[in-house]
Amino acid sequence: MSTCSPGDTLILARNSHVSATLAMVFCGALPKYILPEHNLQWDIAGGEMETEELEWEGKKAAGVFITSPTYNVVCSNISEISQICHSHGIPVLIPGEIITKRAMDYLIQVKDKGAFLKGDADPLLSTVVFCDF
Secondary structure, three states: OOOOOOOOEEEEEOOOOHHHHHHHHHHOOEEEEEOOOEEOOOOEEOOOOOHHHHOOOOOOOOEEEOOOOOOOOOOOOHHHHHHHHHHOOOOEEOOOOOOOHHHHHHHHHHHHOOOOOOHHHOHHHOOOOOOOO
């Protein structure tokens, strides 16, 4: 986790994958857990992190880690969360697929020509997210 240094705070949902917690342990970051809402109808933890909780008092977070969709296939409002984070200069970390350099070069070339890329527009690119600061 090159984004965090020992003692930095990382904001993440309490139902994030255990690998995110282990990565924080290895780099010495401290978690600021946000409890996702509980969906009573389906009896699952929802994907929506309360965006108001992202704007908490205290020191600036090193990043916000989003697992979306969750393991129950619930999606977070990544756009709203990103806007709040970016307005405070906080990076948003979203785990995704590993893609080849050739595919990435193509996507960069298309983006440089003015195309707007959004991962969910193509199911093959559903976990590739471009975040502009």
